[in-house]
Amino acid sequence: MIIFKQNEDLIVKLQSIKNDGGTIGFVPTMGALHNGHVALIKQSLAANDITVVSIFVNPTQFNDKKDFEKYPVTIEKDIELLAKADNNILFMPSVEEMYPEGLEPAPAYDLGFLESILEGLYRPGHFQGVCRIVHKLLDTIQPNNLYMGQKDYQQCMVIQKLITGFNLATHLNIVPTQREKSGLAMSxxxxxxxxxxxxxxxxxxxxxxxxxxxxxxxxxxxxxxxxxxxxxxxxxxxxxxxxxxxxxxxxxxxxxxxxxxxxxxxxxxxxxxxxxxxxxxx
Structure with a gap:
């Protein structure tokens, strides 16, 4: 597995893969990986020539600063899990790499009804932050296929709206929720x-x-x-x-x-x- 931390280096590598006719699958994560993430990676590995997993705890999608500060960081275990899963590329950018313009609010994404209900209602600004980072990552990686879990049902709908609205050349694949033996959704x-x-x-x-x-x-x-x-x-x-x-x-x-x-x-x-x-x- 190759680890990249800068956009430019990753773009060069992925362009060479595309030039050879290879397909790219992408699994965006915030780390603290578990078997739910592995299920996404397995689907990508089975359907694409190269799979890219990103680990980036995105500050702009947390409407509660304390929630951001408490988000679990387990990078060594994450790398070990990805290696065992035979993942191809890990992208671990810094905040400065992903937000060279700073964290101030960017132009809003038109999410319509989805931003006024459920997660949109209880976590104001959350989906704007999600769209902002996913859009940046998709622009960098330009994957053929994007993989997300059904547990984040509303987020999947938001990202599909992003892909459709900007006519992005990637297909969203929604993978069923992975659960513990008790039925608890993996998270x-x-x-x-x-x-x-x-x-x-x-x-x-x-x-x-x-x-x-x-x-x-x-x-x-x-x-x-x-x-x-x-x-x-x-x-x-x-x-x-x-x-x-x-x-x-x-x-x-x-x-x-x-x-x-x-x-x-x-x-x-x-x-x-x-x-x-x-x-x-x-």
């Missing part, structure tokens, strides 16, 4: 949880399954309320949202219509750590 934030909280945090997935299994039996609002109760009873201190939405628009849904694809999404705090998860319902 770098799980590292901040105690063993007990990790076990209890699986309540989100179990609450989502409750809605899925009873979709045709009870009104959606009743299902949503019961799911929220199950999450709180498991030890979560606070729920930002548990909501059933249209799977394609993320518009909230109050009643089920046959044929409409639905997804349930939750964001909740346990031991002060904010976890998100989702589950397609039909």
């Amino acid at each position: 770098s934030r799980n590292m901040r949880l105690s063993a007990v909280a990790k076990e209890n945090a699986a309540a989100i997935y179990k609450a989502h399954l409750y809605i899925k299994n009873n979709l045709l039996k009870l009104p959606l609002e009743q299902l949503r309320e019961e799911a929220a109760r199950l999450i709180i009873e498991a030890g979560f201190e606070k729920i930002d949202y548990t909501v059933v939405c249209d799977a394609f628009s993320l518009a909230p849904v109050s009643s089920y219509n046959a044929g409409q694809k639905l997804v349930v999404l939750t964001a909740a705090f346990i031991e002060g750590v904010r976890l998100i998860d989702n589950l397609p319902l039909n």
